Amino acid sequence: MTEVTLPQVLDARERRAQIQRELLSYGTVLSFCMNIPGPVKFSPLIERTFELGLCLLQNALKENSISIIKKVEIREVTGPEFICALSCSPQVAKNICVKIEDSTSAGRLFDMDILDSQGNKLEREKERTCLVCGKSGRYCASRRLHSVKELQEAVRKIMVNTFMELDSQTISFLASSALEKEVKTTPKPGLVDLNNTGSHRDMDISTFEKSIESLRSYWADCFKTGVSHRDSECFSLLRERGKEAEKAMLEATGGVNTHKGAIFLLGTLCCACGRLWTAYRMCTDPLTLTGECSNLYRQTSVEDYKAITEKKGPLTRGEEFYLKYNLKGARGELENGFKSVLDTSLPVYEKALNESFSENDSAVFALLSLIALGEDTNMISRGGYDKAMKYASLIGALISSDSYPSMDRVHEADEEFIKENLSPGGCADLLAVTIFLHDLRSFYA
Numbered sequence: 001m002t003e004v005t006l007p008q009v010l011d012a013r014e015r016r017a018q019i020q021r022e023l024l025s026y027g028t029v030l031s032f033c034m035n036i037p038g039p040v041k042f043s044p045l046i047e048r049t050f051e052l053g054l055c056l057l058q059n060a061l062k063e064n065s066i067s068i069i070k071k072v073e074i075r076e077v078t079g080p081e082f083i084c085a086l087s088c089s090p091q092v093a094k095n096i097c098v099k100i101e102d103s104t105s106a107g108r109l110f111d112m113d114i115l116d117s118q119g120n121k122l123e124r125e126k127e128r129t130c131l132v133c134g135k136s137g138r139y140c141a142s143r144r145l146h147s148v149k150e151l152q153e154a155v156r157k158i159m160v161n162t163f164m165e166l167d168s169q170t171i172s173f174l175a176s177s178a179l180e181k182e183v184k185t186t187p188k189p190g191l192v193d194l195n196n197t198g199s200h201r202d203m204d205i206s207t208f209e210k211s212i213e214s215l216r217s218y219w220a221d222c223f224k225t226g227v228s229h230r231d232s233e234c235f236s237l238l239r240e241r242g243k244e245a246e247k248a249m250l251e252a253t254g255g256v257n258t259h260k261g262a263i264f265l266l267g268t269l270c271c272a273c274g275r276l277w278t279a280y281r282m283c284t285d286p287l288t289l290t291g292e293c294s295n296l297y298r299q300t301s302v303e304d305y306k307a308i309t310e311k312k313g314p315l316t317r318g319e320e321f322y323l324k325y326n327l328k329g330a331r332g333e334l335e336n337g338f339k340s341v342l343d344t345s346l347p348v349y350e351k352a353l354n355e356s357f358s359e360n361d362s363a364v365f366a367l368l369s370l371i372a373l374g375e376d377t378n379m380i381s382r383g384g385y386d387k388a389m390k391y392a393s394l395i396g397a398l399i400s401s402d403s404y405p406s407m408d409r410v411h412e413a414d415e416e417f418i419k420e421n422l423s424p425g426g427c428a429d430l431l432a433v434t435i436f437l438h439d440l441r442s443f444y445a
């Protein structure tokens with residue numbers, strides 16, 4: 001990280017004053033820079049915080065119908081700066097800036113000065129507080145009560161916490177939205193969609209909506225678990241969170257299992273996002289993220305399979321399929337880092353989107369590509385192995401003759417699946433994972 005020299009700081013100050021003087025003839029001048037103690041004034045984290053401030057500022061100006069008449073933006077080692085002339089009175093601009101500075105914890109790091117037509121700086125009514133102890137800022141600064149190191153650490157903490165909170169909310173939003181898009185994708189063979197309840201009698205779209213609502217905070221928890229536990233403890237903590245989420249889901253749906261697979265798979269993915277997170281950058285690369293899921297689960301998976309092999313009591317369906325067909329279901333997906341998503345559904349989904357198919361139809365094609373793989377343990381559990389494979393290969397034949405079959409053909413497949421009481425629930429979970437990975441990358445692009 002580059003440290004600034006005193007001459008550089010003085011030059012920057014002189015340049016700022018020069019720009020401010022030039023802009024005064026256009027209107028009220030706003031000068032936004034960062035309040036960062038110590039010799040390092042520019043880093044990816046400082047820049048991200050500055051961009052956040054700029055975003056808040058631009059939104060507030062827009063809300064108040066104030067236009068930016070002329071602006072100058074600087075991104076240099078001396079720190080990022082935004083200086084502009086505004087179409088409003090100095091006092092109105094000052095009120096907006098103070099509100100931004102005081103409304104978020106990161107606002108403490110924003111210096112948003114306002115100059116009137118004479119070039120005089122407007123003072124705040126309320127004094128700013130000290131970064132370290134929260135007392136009067138001027139008092140601590142004038143007596144140098146805190147070391148630069150202490151101040152830097154306080155600033156770093158403010159920035160890291162700000163983005164951890166913000167990014168965890170984004171993760172929650174994206175995961176919830178992926179599940180919403182998944183359930184609304186229509187038509188889906190055998191699954192609950194907008195047309196019908198598929199092969200299910202105990203749930204409909206509103207059951208899924210309640211379930212999604214009950215899980216909203218879970219995704220943020222998974223993310224934060226990943227951020228603060230980068231050790232081997234992480235997965236067992238995640239499992240605890242998962243069990244609580246399952247309980248919340250069952251309570252919300254009146255005992256119906258809508259998202260057990262998603263809690264496990266998407267939850268691990270949100271946790272992986274946290275483990276690979278740095279305050280200035282969200283990792284959005286599907287290969288890296290899914291690889292981290294596999295790392296997370298690896299140790300546990302060995303123990304899981306050993307426990308199944310050695311189990312004396314009655315087996316669950318999943319355990320039975322593992323021993324009989326070596327089918328690992330959701331466990332296998334984590335273990336191999338969502339191979340079916342990376343190799344199959346995500347490329348299909350993104351190719352269809354690129355070729356201007358709607359989100360809905362692209363998701364239908366992605367789902368069909370997953371069903372055709374013939375690995376869905378829900379299908380086997382409801383229809384038996386042979387029937388499940390037969391209908392998986394029917395879907396395979398449908399997409400091999402035309403990778404984008406008409407929705408009428410898919411609707412026919414839906415009716416056949418319903419007649420046979422088949423439901424590819426595992427594929428539905430993977431579709432949600434597919435949509436999440438795509439949307440995550442688009443969001444942070």
Ligand SMILES: [Zn+2]
Nearest residue numbers: 130132133140
């Ligand atoms: Zn202090």
